[in-house]
Amino acid sequence: MTTAQLYPLGTALKRFAGHTPRRSDAAGVESLTSFICRLALDHYCAPHRLYGALIANDWTKRKVDFKKIRSAESQLINSLGEAARSSVEALQRESDITDASEMTFLSIAGLCDQKAKHFLHKGRHWCAQCYMESRNAGEPTWDPLYWAPTTTTICLIHRTLLQQFCPHCKLIQRHLPKFPFLDFCEYCGCDLASGSSTSGDADQLDQRMWLANGALDLIKNRQDTILSRENFSLRLNEATLICSNGVFEEFARMTGINTCSLRNWQLKHAAPTWSNFIDIAYRLNTPPTQLAGPSTLIFDPAVFNYRSSLRLDKQHRHLPKERIEELRRATVELLKAPIDVWVFRNGKLSSIQKQFDISYWTFKRHLGDLAGQISAKRLEASEYRKKLTVAGRRKRLRAARDKLAGMELEPSVRNMKKSGLVKVSDVISVRRGKGSSGAETS
DNA sequence: CCTGCGAATCAATGTAGAAC
DNA sequence: GTTCTACATTGATTCGCAGG
Structure with a gap:
């Protein structure tokens, strides 16, 4: 395999003037890595080489104290952390661009988790048709910033899934590639603009579009609203108040958001991950710019997206999916069981918890949607039990009365007790509050 | 360019205890 | 006895660096 390396023409770093970020109404602004690629083309050097020189303000790598990232982690330049901040500062220092942060997600640094x-x-995602259209128009290809988040999987213009592998060598493309051309594979040189584009599942299309739109909306409106985790927490509290009278559990059940995550965000001021944040925005059908914005929102449970079909965040946790399915099957089975099982074997639900070795709350957190049915079944069982008690008491009284009649004795309380066929509570009125009835006499 | 490791930190779990 | 909240703790994931 041949390797090639590009070196800049001069030794001095050119001052970058006359460049402005690409932008369009339909796709928003360009990402910072895409912009650096174009600057690299202007300097005839590799994008990552230019990035290093830019940060250090030196082509010769003499300055050792600059923070440089690995080229495989070049997505960080578009992110919201330290790498993005130093890149923005360097670019503003070395060029006539005054607001480079619009090409990054620094505007939500106060909202999402810093990590x-x-x-x-991690790898670059692109739309082949967008690349082809730019090329046909005689413009350099560029990556809109809204393609960068993991929640964006679709091109808003062509409604096709973004691509992430070279169609020829199947390799992942980096955000700062080896060569300053975004539309060619950095390993085999294959034309990335000519790849065939596919549209995903029809039922996921709306959600994909919603999520991509959410990211674009955020990018476009970054100047107008400052998003913070405090506001996010406040908005969640408001939504809880409006939709379920402030009961977290019920709100979580309604929307399918995990109760404990909800509480972490509201109480511990934990910052949500981006994917969780936009997932909640989707479920509440609220633009993300408003969900973490400073003004009060009116939430309408009638338009909520209760079911999210895309798995956004990887499971952090503990109970494997199959185990939860098993747990659910066992519970549903129990719910279908005849009422006798519930009346005479009360320990059944807790025995499921014991069998799966989980606490009451883990059980509820995973099977919250069945909580209503379980409560109803419990109520039904207790009613049934009450009826059984009444019927039993009647039966005992009748037997005692029959016995006394056979012995030609008065069915008085004293004789009833003597017969040994009734319980004391059957014939002595239990002292309760007002309205309590005494012994069964009819 | 790859791998391993520690720090950092969000997500999820379990437990105590209060309200009803 | 059931349901809910608060909180400590555990688990998972990523970052960022060092070294090969």
Whole structure:
């Protein structure tokens, strides 16, 4: 395999003037890595080389104290952390661009977690048709910023799934590739603009479009609203108040959001991951810019998206999916069981919890949607039990009365007790509050 | 360019205890 | 006895660096 390396023409870093970020109404602004690629083309050098020189303000790598990232982690330049901040500062220092942060997600640094877990695609995602259209128009290809988050899987213009592998060598493309051309594979040189585009599942199309739109909306409106986790927490509290009278559990059940995550965000001021944040925005059918914005929102449970069909965040946790399915099957089975099982074997639900070795709350957190049915079944069982008690008491009284009649004795309380066929509570009125009835006499 | 490791931190679990 | 909240703790994932 041949390797090639590009070196800049001069030794001095050119000052970058006359460049402005690409943008369009339909796709928003360009990402910072895409912009650096074009600057690299202007300097005839590799994008990552230019990035290093830009950060250090030096082509020769003499300055050792600059923070440089690995080229395989170049998505960080578009993110919301330290790498993005230093890149923006360097670019503003070395060029006539005054607001480079619009090409990154720094505007939501106060909202999402600083580690930016599950935030940006590690490998570059692109739409072949968009690339082809730019090329046909005689413009350099560019990556809109809204393609970067992991929640964006679709091109808003062509409604086709974004691509992430070279169609020829199947390799992942980096955000800062080896060569300053975004539309050619950095390993085999294959034309990425000519790849065939596919549209995903029809039932997921709306959700994919919603999520991509959410990201674009956020990028476009970054100047107008400052998003913060405090606001996010406040908005969640408001939604809880409006939809379920402030009961977290019920709100969580309604929307399918995990109760404990909800509480972590509201009480501990934990920052949500981006994918969780936009998932909640989707479920509440609220633009993300407003869900973490400063003004009060009116939430309408009638338009909620209760079911999210895309798995956004990787499971952090503990109970494997199959185990939860098993748990659910066992519970549904029990719910279908005849009422006798519930009346005479009360320990059944807790025995399921014991069998799966989980607490009451883990059980509820996973099977919250069945909680209503379980409560109803419990109520039904207790009613049934009450009826059984009444019927039993009647039966005992009748037997005692028959016995006394056979012995030609008065069915008085004293004789009834003597017969040994009734319980004391059957004939002595239990002292309760007002309205209580005494012994059964009819 | 790859791998391993520790720090950091969000997500999820279990437990105590209060309200009803 | 059931349901709910608060909180400590455990688990998972990512970052960022060092070294090969």
